[in-house]
Amino acid sequence: MGDKIMKALAITCLVTLTGAVSSAQETTAEQAIDALAQKYSDAWKAGDAAGCASIYSDDADLIDFMGMSAKGKAAIQESITQTLGTYPGSSIQIARSGIHPVSADVVVSDGTWEITGAKAPEGAPTKGFYTVVVAKQGDNWQIVSNRTKVPPAMN
Amino acid sequence: MRTIAFLAGVLALAGCQPTEPPPAETTETAPMSDEDMIRARTDEFEQAVLNADVKAIGALFVDDADLVDQAGNMHHGRMAIEERYQKLFDGPYKGAQGNLEIASVRFVRPDIAVIDGTYELTGLKSAEGQDLPAVKGMFTNVSVKQNGQWMLHCSRPMLPMKAPGT
Numbered sequence: 001m002g003d004k005i006m007k008a009l010a011i012t013c014l015v016t017l018t019g020a021v022s023s024a025q026e027t028t029a030e031q032a033i034d035a036l037a038q039k040y041s042d043a044w045k046a047g048d049a050a051g052c053a054s055i056y057s058d059d060a061d062l063i064d065f066m067g068m069s070a071k072g073k074a075a076i077q078e079s080i081t082q083t084l085g086t087y088p089g090s091s092i093q094i095a096r097s098g099i100h101p102v103s104a105d106v107v108v109s110d111g112t113w114e115i116t117g118a119k120a121p122e123g124a125p126t127k128g129f130y131t132v133v134v135a136k137q138g139d140n141w142q143i144v145s146n147r148t149k150v151p152p153a154m155n
Numbered sequence: 156m157r158t159i160a161f162l163a164g165v166l167a168l169a170g171c172q173p174t175e176p177p178p179a180e181t182t183e184t185a186p187m188s189d190e191d192m193i194r195a196r197t198d199e200f201e202q203a204v205l206n207a208d209v210k211a212i213g214a215l216f217v218d219d220a221d222l223v224d225q226a227g228n229m230h231h232g233r234m235a236i237e238e239r240y241q242k243l244f245d246g247p248y249k250g251a252q253g254n255l256e257i258a259s260v261r262f263v264r265p266d267i268a269v270i271d272g273t274y275e276l277t278g279l280k281s282a283e284g285q286d287l288p289a290v291k292g293m294f295t296n297v298s299v300k301q302n303g304q305w306m307l308h309c310s311r312p313m314l315p316m317k318a319p320g321t
Binding site for chain 2 (some may be wrong): 031061063065066067069097098100102103105106108110124127128131133135144145147150152153
């Protein structure tokens with residue numbers, strides 16, 4: 001009887017610990033992703049394309065809402081430079097709506113973006129959705145893939 | 156002279172020896188690469204869409220998969236994804252033809268891949284039964300290898316925004 005109770009307690013503790021660990025991992029990824037978003041927003045406001053691109057891995061890729069792709073951090077920085085030129089003096093708000101762990105060190109995160117504070121050229125979108133694949137490289141989380149989209153009804 | 160005769164004898168003997176039987180033809184094929192497996196799964200997806208087979212579509216996704224559709228709506232879990240496709244097959248996708256083309260497969264980890272491509276749907280109908288123009292879109296999927304099978308984890312179809320004035 002005592003053995004059974006001990007086993008039950010051990011299983012309960014194990015389940016609790018497992019839950020705590022996975023919860024901690026998820027929180028870490030969420031915190032990291034939110035920190036990346038904040039870093040991107042801050043760099044955007046400063047007109048700093050290199051700062052925006054710094055949240056990407058060297059081999060990252062980006063496909064924007066028009067279907068244009070940029071492969072590698074340098075190409076992504078160039079793309080961001082052009083975008084910043086389209087929305088000078090603007091701010092960008094990034095709001096994470098969901099996070100989907102794929103493995104312990106790779107997550108998919110979705111959310112929305114909105115550009116404010118600039119007179120956007122006619123036809124240029126000011127809000128949309130994004131999906132990023134974020135992977136842990138060493139101790140750091142970096143974006144390895146970013147896809148943005150603008151549903152027809154949003155702009 | 157004697158040497159030549161000896162060599163000729165050896166060569167003659169060698170020529171008389173039964174030849175080695177040709178290697179048995181094997182029916183085994185080389186194992187598919189991960190990229191080939193992913194492309195095959197995409198073909199399965201395309202066929203399932205053509206057959207309007209929501210269960211076959213659902214079987215390509217992990218239980219906890221999610222899909223954010225072209226309008227930004229989240230469909231979380233295999234059942235929700237199947238329901239989404241069932242609604243499409245009962246509506247605008249009814250009788251439609253479609254094809255998928257993979258543009259790139261990128262391995263983020265050996266067992267995690269980001270797959271980009273394009274899709275085209277033709278034969279779409281409005282709710283009133285009128286013909287609708289073909290739809291050309293893009294997709295990004297994240298697939299994971301589980302028990303030797305590549306399964307869809309996340310699917311993100313999108314319609315590229317047209318440049319102003321086009």
